[in-house]
Amino acid sequence: MKARVLSNRGIASSVYEMxxxxxxxxxxPGQFLMIDCQGKTFLKRPFSVNDFEExxxxxxxxxxxxxxxxxxxxxxxxxxxxxxxxxxxxxILEGKRVLIVGGGVGIAPLLYLAKKVKAQKLxxxxxxxxxxxxxxxxxxxxxxxxxxxxxxxxxxxLVTSVVEEMIGEVDIVYGCGPKPMLKALQEISMKxxxxxxxxxxxxxxxxIGACLGCACKVREDKGFSYKRVCRDGPVFWAEEVLF
Amino acid sequence: xxxxxxxxxxxxxxxxxxxxxxFGFGREYSEYxxxxxxxxxxxxxxxxxxxxxxxxxxxxxxxxxxxNSIGLQNPGVDAFIERxxxxxxxxxxxxxxxxxxxxxxxxxYMAEKLDIEGIEGIEINVSCPNVKKGGMAFGVNPxxxxxxxxxxxxxxxxxxIVKLTPxxxxxxxxxxxxxxxxxxxxxxxxxxxxxxxxxxxxxPVFENVIGGLSGPAIKPIALKMVYEVVTVVSxxxxxxxxxxxxxxxxxxxxxxxxxxxxxxxxxVNPYCTVExxxxxxxxxxxxxxxxxxxxxxxxxx
Ligand SMILES: Cc1cc2nc3c(=O)[nH]c(=O)nc-3n(C[C@H](O)[C@H](O)[C@H](O)COP(=O)(O)OP(=O)(O)OC[C@H]3O[C@@H](n4cnc5c(N)ncnc54)[C@H](O)[C@@H]3O)c2cc1C
Ligand SMILES: Cc1cc2nc3c(=O)[nH]c(=O)nc-3n(C[C@H](O)[C@H](O)[C@H](O)COP(=O)(O)O)c2cc1C
Ligand code: FES
Numbered sequence: 063m064k065a066r067v068l069s070n071r072g073i074a075s076s077v078y079e080m081x082x083x084x085x086x087x088x089x090x091p092g093q094f095l096m097i098d099c100q101g102k103t104f105l106k107r108p109f110s111v112n113d114f115e116e117x118x119x120x121x122x123x124x125x126x127x128x129x130x131x132x133x134x135x136x137x138x139x140x141x142x143x144x145x146x147x148x149x150x151x152x153x154i155l156e157g158k159r160v161l162i163v164g165g166g167v168g169i170a171p172l173l174y175l176a177k178k179v180k181a182q183k184l185x186x187x188x189x190x191x192x193x194x195x196x197x198x199x200x201x202x203x204x205x206x207x208x209x210x211x212x213x214x215x216x217x218x219x220l221v222t223s224v225v226e227e228m229i230g231e232v233d234i235v236y237g238c239g240p241k242p243m244l245k246a247l248q249e250i251s252m253k254x255x256x257x258x259x260x261x262x263x264x265x266x267x268x269x270i271g272a273c274l275g276c277a278c279k280v281r282e283d284k285g286f287s288y289k290r291v292c293r294d295g296p297v298f299w300a301e302e303v304l305f
Numbered sequence: 306x307x308x309x310x311x312x313x314x315x316x317x318x319x320x321x322x323x324x325x326x327x328f329g330f331g332r333e334y335s336e337y338x339x340x341x342x343x344x345x346x347x348x349x350x351x352x353x354x355x356x357x358x359x360x361x362x363x364x365x366x367x368x369x370x371x372x373n374s375i376g377l378q379n380p381g382v383d384a385f386i387e388r389x390x391x392x393x394x395x396x397x398x399x400x401x402x403x404x405x406x407x408x409x410x411x412x413x414y415m416a417e418k419l420d421i422e423g424i425e426g427i428e429i430n431v432s433c434p435n436v437k438k439g440g441m442a443f444g445v446n447p448x449x450x451x452x453x454x455x456x457x458x459x460x461x462x463x464x465x466i467v468k469l470t471p472x473x474x475x476x477x478x479x480x481x482x483x484x485x486x487x488x489x490x491x492x493x494x495x496x497x498x499x500x501x502x503x504x505x506x507x508x509p510v511f512e513n514v515i516g517g518l519s520g521p522a523i524k525p526i527a528l529k530m531v532y533e534v535v536t537v538v539s540x541x542x543x544x545x546x547x548x549x550x551x552x553x554x555x556x557x558x559x560x561x562x563x564x565x566x567x568x569x570x571x572x573v574n575p576y577c578t579v580e581x582x583x584x585x586x587x588x589x590x591x592x593x594x595x596x597x598x599x600x601x602x603x604x605x606x
Contacts, residue, residue, distance in 0.1 A: 098573075102368070103366070104366055104367075104368075104369055104370065104371065104520065104521075104573065105366055105371065105572060105573060106573065145575065264361055264362070265361070265362050265363070265364045265365070266364070267364050267371060267373075267569075267572040268333070268571065268572040268575070269572075270333045270334075270336075270337075270575060271329065271332075271333045272327065272328060272329040272333045272334065272571065272572070273326075273327060273329075273364070273373070273375070273572055274326075274329075274349075274358060274363070274375050274378045275363045275364035275373060275375065276361070276363075276364070277358060277359075277360070277361045277363055277378070278361065279360070286357075287357060288357055288358055288378060293333070
């Protein structure tokens with residue numbers, strides 16, 4: 063599907079926020095889009111839905127390589143080729159005490175989730191290396207705690223330390239971010255016997271479940287199996303995942 | 306206008322097929338395109354027992370292509386018959402089943418099991434390792450190709466297609482071995498063996514070290530091999546490798562492929578197979594060609 067870029071701006075060093083027109087299906091929080099980044103890239107690239115309202119889609123992305131670099135140079139009026147929304151998204155359980163945990167650009171899918179989560183009480187913990195971004199958009203949606211590794215903004219340390227402190231006060235944790243963070247969320251939530259859903263990343267080709275390229279290892283009754291991050295995920299119950 | 310072609314006993318509405326392993330069992334793509342429009346569907350390679358496949362990463366993008374190391378993840382032949390075939394049977398499209406054995410006996414076992422209603426053809430994937438011969442692919446040895454083809458031919462009433470690997474010195478010898486073994490058709494090419502290195506870790510990207518290259522990067526190689534094969538066999542050839550649009554498809558047909566298969570392009574654009582069919586039709590209209598068979602093998606050298 064073709065989508066017209068409405069805006070594309072840098073919001074931190076190498077982090078961009080892009081909005082485009084969206085006439086396709088309404089996304090569910092945690093779902094992602096496959097975007098043709100043009101230039102020399104061959105496959106489409108996956109990006110989470112960061113926000114969505116009335117035919118306007120927002121993504122938040124970090125420049126990593128050729129594809130994201132091309133994206134960062136797009137301007138209002140440029141046309142993107144996109145498929146999606148793909149994947150399962152977060153399972154929303156209404157009326158719970160919820161903790162949303164994001165690390166770095168992994169906070170991308172969590173804004174739309176925070177808007178749709180229908181919590182009884184919502185805590186949001188956002189962890190960054192040094193520079194923070196998008197925090198203001200979370201303010202007002204819940205009780206926000208920010209961490210940076212050196213303490214330049216907010217609390218000093220890792221976001222998972224916040225989770226350790228708060229785990230006793232919540233019914234469910236939703237997380238997205240770097241693998242070590244997700245692994246820590248899995249450990250903390252399993253130890254505390256609290257529900258936890260995490261959004262995983264893997265290299266993708268088709269994005270729809272056909273190529274079996276995006277495998278992630280999950281626990282089975284006897285041993286393990288590989289599931290598809292794009293179709294069976296990207297969101298998994300933390301206890302299923304074998305890191 | 307006639308777009309239909311014949312491969313063995315299979316009548317295809319048009320010459321556009323999906324390549325094994327790039328179209329799953331059709332389910333995912335049925336959300337994007339009308340499967341009834343396709344010439345045929347070749348499903349993911351099956352093995353006797355379910356296979357988990359390789360650990361990630363399994364994909365790596367290269368210049369104009371992808372390297373994959375999926376490791377033949379599949380539910381096994383029984384689960385396919387039970388869970389996937391009924392879905393495929395609900396469409397009016399020939400189903401061709403790709404089989405990958407580790408021994409000749411495994412190929413025969415699967416061919417017998419799949420000799421059932423709802424399946425039109427068997428595609429023998431000889432690119433998998435021959436465990437009895439120390440893991441070298443069956444497909445590099447013409448004697449093995451002949452032997453498997455002959456035994457599978459005896460084991461099934463379906464159209465037998467032998468899928469050749471390009472990772473050989475002389476593809477013509479392999480094609481002739483398949484024809485001699487009784488194949489109804491030959492398909493080529495499978496992926497080209499390749500490798501990628503992570504310079505930070507100084508390790509291969511894939512745990513398996515070697516992966517299979519597909520996509521536009523391999524199209525010239527594929528086209529040349531199809532050209533070579535059509536000159537030495539009289540059975541139909543299904544051409545594939547890097548087809549991204551109707552023009553690519555026409556190149557293969559002009560060279561002499563009776564049908565073409567689209568693989569990696571499905572990942573980039575899930576609508577591509579139908580777009581290719583429409584593109585071929587338009588080309589025929591514009592050039593006042595009544596029958597697709599006028600195009601096939603029409604290359605002037
Ligand atoms: C479901 C899902 C949702 C995602 N959502 C976002 C998002 O909202 N914002 C965002 O900035 N990024 C997101 N990503 C990661 C993003 O897809 C990659 O950063 C992007 O594909 C890199 O493309 P590139 O061409 O710029 O870099 P490449 O040149 O392809 O790669 C540069 C680096 O990025 C890594 N990379 C490449 N593809 C992926 C991938 N699929 N997942 C993780 N790392 C990858 C490579 O290993 C390499 O280190 C998501 C990934 C997935 C799987
Ligand atoms: C992800 C992936 C999985 C594949 N799996 C199989 C398979 O199971 N059996 C097989 O015979 N070929 C398999 N192939 C090879 C393709 O069917 C095809 O021969 C090859 O990719 C060349 O065509 P393409 O460039 O259009 O993709 C696979 C290719 C890819 C990219
Ligand atoms: S990206 Fe193809 S199966 Fe997930």
